[in-house]
Amino acid sequence: MYPYIPNTSDDEKKMLESIGVDSIEELFSDIPKEVQLGRELNLKESMSELEVEKYITKLSSKNKSINDLTCFLGAGAYDHYIPSIVDHIISRSEFYTSYTPYQAEISQGTLQYIFEYQTLISRLTGMDVSNASLYDGGSAIGEASIMAVNISRKEEIIVSKTVHPESRKVLKTYAHTQGFKVIEIDESDGVTNLEQLKENINKNTAAVIVQSPNFFGIIEDIKSIEEMVHKVKKTMFIVSTDPISLGILKSPGELGADIVVGEGQSLGIPLSYGGPYLGFIATKKKHMRKLPGRIVGESTDVDGKRAFVLTLQAREQHIRRDKATSNICTNQGLNVLASVVYMVTLGKKGLKEVATQSIAKAHYAYDKMIATGKYKPLFNKPFFKEFAITSNMPGEKINDELLKENVLGGFILDENYPQYENGILYCVTEKRSKEEIDKLVSVLEGII
Amino acid sequence: MREYNKLIFELSKEGRTAYKLPKMDVEEVDLKEFVPEEYLRDEELDFPEVSEVEVIRHYTNLSNKNYGVDTGFYPLGSCTMKYNPKINENMARLDGFANIHPYQPEETVQGALKLMHELDEALCELTGMDKMTLQPAAGAHGELTGLMLIKAYHEKRGDTKRTKIIVPDSAHGTNPASAAMAGFDTLEVKSTEEGTVDIESLKNVLSDEIAGLMLTNPNTLGLFEKDIKEIADLVHSCGGLLYYDGANANAIMGITRPGDMGFDVVHLNLHKTLSTPHGGGGPGSGPVGVKKSLIEYLPVPVVEKDENRYFLNYDYPNTIGKVKDFYGHFGVLVKTYSYILTMGKDGLKKASEIAVLNSNYVMSLLRDDYYLPIDTIYKHEFVLGGLKEENLEVKTLDIAKRLLDFGFHPPTVYFPLIINEALMIEPTETESKETLDKFANVLKQIAKEAIENPEIVKEAPHNTPVRRIDETKAARKPVLKYEG
Numbered sequence: 057m058y059p060y061i062p063n064t065s066d067d068e069k070k071m072l073e074s075i076g077v078d079s080i081e082e083l084f085s086d087i088p089k090e091v092q093l094g095r096e097l098n099l100k101e102s103m104s105e106l107e108v109e110k111y112i113t114k115l116s117s118k119n120k121s122i123n124d125l126t127c128f129l130g131a132g133a134y135d136h137y138i139p140s141i142v143d144h145i146i147s148r149s150e151f152y153t154s155y156t157p158y159q160a161e162i163s164q165g166t167l168q169y170i171f172e173y174q175t176l177i178s179r180l181t182g183m184d185v186s187n188a189s190l191y192d193g194g195s196a197i198g199e200a201s202i203m204a205v206n207i208s209r210k211e212e213i214i215v216s217k218t219v220h221p222e223s224r225k226v227l228k229t230y231a232h233t234q235g236f237k238v239i240e241i242d243e244s245d246g247v248t249n250l251e252q253l254k255e256n257i258n259k260n261t262a263a264v265i266v267q268s269p270n271f272f273g274i275i276e277d278i279k280s281i282e283e284m285v286h287k288v289k290k291t292m293f294i295v296s297t298d299p300i301s302l303g304i305l306k307s308p309g310e311l312g313a314d315i316v317v318g319e320g321q322s323l324g325i326p327l328s329y330g331g332p333y334l335g336f337i338a339t340k341k342k343h344m345r346k347l348p349g350r351i352v353g354e355s356t357d358v359d360g361k362r363a364f365v366l367t368l369q370a371r372e373q374h375i376r377r378d379k380a381t382s383n384i385c386t387n388q389g390l391n392v393l394a395s396v397v398y399m400v401t402l403g404k405k406g407l408k409e410v411a412t413q414s415i416a417k418a419h420y421a422y423d424k425m426i427a428t429g430k431y432k433p434l435f436n437k438p439f440f441k442e443f444a445i446t447s448n449m450p451g452e453k454i455n456d457e458l459l460k461e462n463v464l465g466g467f468i469l470d471e472n473y474p475q476y477e478n479g480i481l482y483c484v485t486e487k488r489s490k491e492e493i494d495k496l497v498s499v500l501e502g503i504i
Numbered sequence: 505m506r507e508y509n510k511l512i513f514e515l516s517k518e519g520r521t522a523y524k525l526p527k528m529d530v531e532e533v534d535l536k537e538f539v540p541e542e543y544l545r546d547e548e549l550d551f552p553e554v555s556e557v558e559v560i561r562h563y564t565n566l567s568n569k570n571y572g573v574d575t576g577f578y579p580l581g582s583c584t585m586k587y588n589p590k591i592n593e594n595m596a597r598l599d600g601f602a603n604i605h606p607y608q609p610e611e612t613v614q615g616a617l618k619l620m621h622e623l624d625e626a627l628c629e630l631t632g633m634d635k636m637t638l639q640p641a642a643g644a645h646g647e648l649t650g651l652m653l654i655k656a657y658h659e660k661r662g663d664t665k666r667t668k669i670i671v672p673d674s675a676h677g678t679n680p681a682s683a684a685m686a687g688f689d690t691l692e693v694k695s696t697e698e699g700t701v702d703i704e705s706l707k708n709v710l711s712d713e714i715a716g717l718m719l720t721n722p723n724t725l726g727l728f729e730k731d732i733k734e735i736a737d738l739v740h741s742c743g744g745l746l747y748y749d750g751a752n753a754n755a756i757m758g759i760t761r762p763g764d765m766g767f768d769v770v771h772l773n774l775h776k777t778l779s780t781p782h783g784g785g786g787p788g789s790g791p792v793g794v795k796k797s798l799i800e801y802l803p804v805p806v807v808e809k810d811e812n813r814y815f816l817n818y819d820y821p822n823t824i825g826k827v828k829d830f831y832g833h834f835g836v837l838v839k840t841y842s843y844i845l846t847m848g849k850d851g852l853k854k855a856s857e858i859a860v861l862n863s864n865y866v867m868s869l870l871r872d873d874y875y876l877p878i879d880t881i882y883k884h885e886f887v888l889g890g891l892k893e894e895n896l897e898v899k900t901l902d903i904a905k906r907l908l909d910f911g912f913h914p915p916t917v918y919f920p921l922i923i924n925e926a927l928m929i930e931p932t933e934t935e936s937k938e939t940l941d942k943f944a945n946v947l948k949q950i951a952k953e954a955i956e957n958p959e960i961v962k963e964a965p966h967n968t969p970v971r972r973i974d975e976t977k978a979a980r981k982p983v984l985k986y987e988g
Binding site: 058059060061062063067068070071072074075076077080082083084085086087088090091092093096097098099100101102103105107108109111112113114115116117118119120121122123125127129131132133135137139141143144145147148149150151152153154155156157159160161162163164165166168169171172174175176178179180185186188189191192193194195220222223225226228229232233234235275278279302303304305306307311319326327328329330331332333344350351352353354355356357358359361362363364365367368369370376378379380382383384386387388389390391392393396397399400401402403404405406407408409410412413415416417419420438439440455459464467486489490491493 | 509511512513516520521522523525526528529530531532533535538539540542543544545546548549550551552553554556559560563564566567568569570571572573574575578580583585586587588589591593594595596597598599600601602603604605606607608609612613614615616618619626629630641642643644645647648651652655677678680681682683684685686687689690727728730732733756757758759760761764765779781782783784785786787788789803824825826827828829830831832833834835836838841842844845846847848849850851852853854855857858860861862864865867868869880881904905908913914933934935936937963965968969970971972973974975977978979982983984985986
C-alpha cells in the first residue's frame with residue numbers, strides 16, 4: 057500500500073466490476089505491445105518517509121547555506137531578510153494546493169492577493185498596470201521585448217551590457233526564435249555608453265532596455281537615456297530594476313519608462329539555488345491589452361458584491377491559441393503571495409528602511425575596502441547595494457580564501473566582462489552587520 | 505469568515521508596523537551623498553501600514569475563500585490535481601536547499617547538483633529519453649524550449665525551410681501558442697470520430713516544410729493514440745521530429761514511455777504528474793528530455809558529473825542558449841525528487857494504474873446520465889458532452905457552477921474544443937472510491953435537477969463566498985488595481 061493511494065484491493069475489484077473489465081491490465085490493452093515497457097522501471101523501490109527524509113537531508117547537508125556562510129554575493133539573487141510570516145502564509149494549503157483561479161467563486165483568495173500584488177507593483181514601479189507575474193527577471197525582459205516589437209511594429213531591440221548577463225542571454229534566445237534583432241551597447245565606467253547608444257537608436261529601434269541599479273549596482277543616467285529613446289517615434293523604453301532599491305529611488309515610471317520589469321526574488325523569496333523566483337512586468341494603461349500572462353480585475357457578482365476575476369483573457373493562449381500575446385499559462389502564484397506578504401509586512405516605512413540600510417552598509421564596506429589600499433574601485437559612479445572592486449589577485453583566489461573563513465565572496469566578473477580581470481562584485485544587504493563587514497575586510501586585507 | 509471582504513489597503517493606519525529590523529550599526533548618512541538628488545524618491549511609497557496580526561488575519565481570511573486539493577476533490581481534466589505530499593514541502597525548505605545562492609562555488613553545492621543529476625537520470629528513465637534539461641519554468645515554457653531545440657536541429661542541418669509545426673485539433677491551446685512563440689506556423693490536423701489523430705489528414709499535411717508534430721498521448725480526450733508508431737514513422741520519414749506534451753503523463757508511468765513511442769523531445773509537468781503543488785498558478789516546472797541527436801542543443805548549463813564531482817557544464821557550442829535565469833525551479837525539483845523516491849518504480853506504476861482505474865470508474869457511473877461521445881476504455885481522464893437529456897436549458901457551465909454548491913471543484917469545461925459542452929474529468933489516483941461515488945452521485949443529482957428544477961442549477965452557485973461574477977464588466981472597464 058501507498059500513503060497517497062487510498063483505494064484498497066477490494067475497492068479495485070468493485071470498481072473493475074462497475075467498469076465491466078476483469079483486470080487493471082485490461083484498461084491498458086489499447087496500448088500496442090510494441091510500445092509497452094514490458095519491464096520494471098529502472099528506479100529505486102518505494103521508500104518510507106523516514107528513509108526519504110534521511111536520504112534528501114543528507115544531500116542537503118552536502119551544501120553550505122548562507123546560514124553557514126556570511127553572504128556578500130548578489131548579482132541578481134539577494135540575501136535579504138524574509139519575515140517569518142511569509143512562509144507561514146504561503147504554507148496554508150488553501151493557497152498552495154489550489155490551481156489557477158479559473159473558478160473565481162472559490163478562488164477569491166488567490167484572485168484578491170494577485171489584485172493586491174498588481175496594485176503594489178504598480179505603485180512601486182510608478183506604472184499604471186501590472187500583470188500577475190512572469191517566471192523570472194530574464195523571461196520578463198524577453199516578454200517585454202516581444203511586447204515592444206508587437207506594439208512598435210519594429211524589429212530591433214537595443215540592450216545595454218550593464219543589464220544582467222543571464223537576462224541578456226535569455227533575451228537572445230527569445231529573439232532568435234522570434235526573429236528580431238538584438239544590439240548590445242557597451243558600457244564605460246560601469247554605465248551604458250551614451251554616445252554609442254545614441255548612434256544606435258534609429259527608426260528601426262523597437263525598444264531600449266536599461267537596468268538601474270545596473271548589474272554593477274550603479275544607478276544609470278535614466279533621464280538622459282529616456283530623452284534619447286523618446287526622440288524616436290514609437291520606440292519604447294524598458295527599464296529593469298531592483299524592487300528593493302525603489303524604497304529610496306525614484307520609480308522608473310516617474311522617469312518615463314514605458315515598460316518596467318525586474319526580478320522579484322528580493323521580495324520575500326528564498327535563494328533556493330536560483331529558483332523558483334518571480335518576474336514582474338508593469339506598463340502604461342494604453343498597452344495593457346498587449347501584456348503577456350494572467351491579469352486579475354475587479355468586478356461584482358450577481359448580488360453586487362465586490363469580486364475579483366481573471367480578465368482580458370482574449371490575449372491568452374487558451375482563447376487565442378497561436379494568436380496569443382504569449383504562450384504563458386502560469387504566473388508564479390505562490391511566489392506572488394510571498395511577495396505580497398513581504399511588501400505589506402515591510403509596508404510604507406520598511407522597504408525604505410531595508411533600502412537605506414543596504415545602501416549605507418554597502419558604502420561602509422566599500423569605504424573600508426578602499427581604505428586598505430589593497431583594493432581599488434573599478435568604477436566611480438553612484439551605486440546602491442553592490443559595487444565592483446579589483447586588486448592584483450585573481451577573484452577565485454580571493455574567494456577561496458574567504459570561503460576558508462566561512463565568508464561567501466562576491467561575483468567574479470571576468471567571465472562575463474573579460475575587460476575587468478580580477479574584478480569582483482560585492483553585495484551588502486541590510487542583513488549584514490558591521491561586525492560581519494569588518495570581518496570580510498580584515499580577511500581581505502590579510503590575503504594580499 | 506467567508507463574508508470577509510477587505511483589501512489589505514483598507515486596513516492601513518498611519519503608525520502601524522508589521523516588521524522590525526536590527527538597528528543600523530553603521531553610520532547614518534544622508535542619501536544625497538550616495539545618489540544624485542534627481543534619482544531619489546521624493547514621495548513616500550504608497551504602501552499600507554499594518555500590524556503583523558492584521559497581515560496574518562487578512563491572508564488567513566482570504567485563504568478561507570479558496571479551494572485547494574487539501575480542501576476536497578479537484579477533478580480538473582488535464583491538470584492532474586493529485587495530492588501534494590507534505591514531506592516534499594519540508595524537503596524543499598531544508599536549509600541546505602532553500603538557502604543556497606545560485607552563484608556559490610560548485611564545491612559548496614555538491615548536494616544540490618547531485619540531486620539535479622539524479623533527478624535528470626530518473627526522469628530520463630521514466631520517459632525513455634537520453635538527457636533532460638531541468639531549466640524550463642513550466643509546461644508552456646518546456647514546450648517553447650522543446651520547439652527551440654527542434655528549430656536548432658533543423659537549422660544546424662541547413663534545413664531552414666521547415667517552418668511548420670503540426671498540432672492536432674484536440675491539442676492544448678499552449679501547443680499552437682508555443683509554436684507561434686518559437687517562430688513557427690501551425691497546421692492543424694483533424695481527429696477521427698474515435699477521437700484520435702486522423703492518419704489520412706496527417707498524411708495530407710506532411711511535406712519537407714514540416715519541422716515537427718506536437719502530440720499529447722494519451723490525448724486530451726483521455727484516449728491512447730494507438731497509431732503512435734505509424735504517426736512517428738510518417739513524421740520522421742518526411743524529416744520532422746516528434747514533440748511529446750507531457751500534460752497527460754500521469755496515465756502511463758511504468759507502462760509505456762514517449763521515448764519508446766518514437767518521440768524525440770518530451771516535456772513533463774512536475775506540478776501535474778510528479779505531485780508538486782500548483783500554488784494557485786505557479787511556480788511549476790517543465791523539464792525537457794531529448795534523444796541523443798538533440799543533446800548538443802540543450803540550454804546551458806547542463807548538470808554533469810566527472811569522476812568525483814558534479815558541475816555545471818556551459819561547454820555546449822550548439823546550445824540554443826539560456827531559456828531562464830540560473831538553472832530552473834530548483835525548489836520544485838527537490839519536491840519532485842522526494843516524490844519519486846517515496847513512490848519508487850512500483851509506486852509510480854501503481855499511481856498510473858489507479859489513475860486510469862479511477863477515471864474509468866467515474867465514467868462507468870456517469871454514462872447513463874451524461875452524454876459520452878466516445879464509448880471506449882479511457883486513460884486517466886475522460887470527456888463528457890454535457891447532459892444526456894437533450895434540449896435542456898442547463899449547460900455545462902451551469903453544471904460546473906452547481907458542483908461548487910456541493911463542495912466539489914468542477915472538471916475542466918469547454919475543452920477539448922472538439923467536444924460540444926465538454927466536461928473533462930480527471931480524478932487522479934489519490935482519491936478514494938468513496939469520494940468518487942459521492943462526486944458521481946452529486947452529478948447525477950444535478951442531472952435530475954436540470955430537468956426538475958433547472959433554475960437552481962442555472963443560478964448556481966448559491967453557497968460560495970461570491971456568486972457568479974460579471975466578467976464582461978471586468979474586461980470592458982478594467983479595474984486592475986486598488987485606487988483608494
